[in-house]
Amino acid sequence: MSVSIKTPEEIEKMRIAGKLAADVLEMIAPHVQVGISTEELDQICHDFMVDVQQAIPACLNYRGFPKSICTSVNHVICHGIPAAKKILKSGDIINLDITVIKDGYFGDTSKMFCLGKTAGHAERLIKVAQECLYLGIEQVKPGNRLGDIGHVVQKHAESNYYSVVREYCGHGIGNEFHQDPQVLHYGKPGTGLVLEEGMTFTIEPMVNAGKQHTKLKADGWTVETRDGRLSAQWEHTLLVTASGVEVLTARPDEAF
Numbered sequence: 001m002s003v004s005i006k007t008p009e010e011i012e013k014m015r016i017a018g019k020l021a022a023d024v025l026e027m028i029a030p031h032v033q034v035g036i037s038t039e040e041l042d043q044i045c046h047d048f049m050v051d052v053q054q055a056i057p058a059c060l061n062y063r064g065f066p067k068s069i070c071t072s073v074n075h076v077i078c079h080g081i082p083a084a085k086k087i088l089k090s091g092d093i094i095n096l097d098i099t100v101i102k103d104g105y106f107g108d109t110s111k112m113f114c115l116g117k118t119a120g121h122a123e124r125l126i127k128v129a130q131e132c133l134y135l136g137i138e139q140v141k142p143g144n145r146l147g148d149i150g151h152v153v154q155k156h157a158e159s160n161y162y163s164v165v166r167e168y169c170g171h172g173i174g175n176e177f178h179q180d181p182q183v184l185h186y187g188k189p190g191t192g193l194v195l196e197e198g199m200t201f202t203i204e205p206m207v208n209a210g211k212q213h214t215k216l217k218a219d220g221w222t223v224e225t226r227d228g229r230l231s232a233q234w235e236h237t238l239l240v241t242a243s244g245v246e247v248l249t250a251r252p253d254e255a256f
């Protein structure tokens with residue numbers, strides 16, 4: 001495993017890419033309404049990235065992924081493929097995962113949206129998953145270790161009787177989509193890689209209402225809960241700074 005330390009020039013490019021990814025989530029929010037298809041959401045995001053941001057949608061053609069964003073509805077954990085026939089209905093929950101490339105550098109972020117009237121249990125799952133991300137982010141500072149992040153995420157999910165997906169994880173990020181290290185969303189405090197100033201990686205916990213187990217659909221991408229229960233995910237791209245952390249994909253509604 002080789003974990004790169006980004007130069008000040010690289011960090012500036014990652015700030016720009018991170019801001020653009022966050023801006024896509026802000027832009028798309030008013031469009032996430034009952035009756036729209038996930039393909040329409042993909043199209044709007046694609047056109048915004050390409051035409052307005054002059055950025056590259058990183059997902060498009062990544063290892064054969066056919067669309068520009070991931071749209072994961074209800075029991076879909078991650079990597080849902082936008083489709084014209086997938087029309088959002090009241091009560092649905094959806095994760096939109098956006099990754100942009102600008103000037104050769106990547107920004108990767110996702111958030112949950114609720115459609116119409118959402119069940120209380122679904123809102124609670126979404127809230128706890130977001131708290132898992134924020135608790136993980138609080139652990140990011142030089143000298144702390146990756147196991148400290150995984151531990152707080154796992155502890156918070158499990159103390160709410162939810163489970164953490166094991167097969168997919170956060171990742172280093174920079175001038176490639178997925179770099180070392182792997183950032184697990186479970187683990188033991190005081191173990192794993194020691195964080196250093198200049199590292200950049202994502203935290204992106206996938207929290208299941210039921211059991212942790214996953215099932216890959218025949219399309220080769222869509223990851224679902226095996227038990228068919230709901231799943232929620234939130235993601236940010238992070239920079240380890242001298243004093244702690246900078247959230248490169250922070251939105252205006254978030255205070256870090």
Ligand code: MF3
Nearest residue numbers: 059062065070079097099108
């Ligand atoms: N954005 C996802 C992540 O957080 C990866 C999506 S890969 C795709 O790592 F091909 F499905 F788009």
Ligand code: CO
Nearest residue numbers: 108202204235
């Ligand atoms: Co990611």
Ligand code: CO
Nearest residue numbers: 097108109235
């Ligand atoms: Co992502």
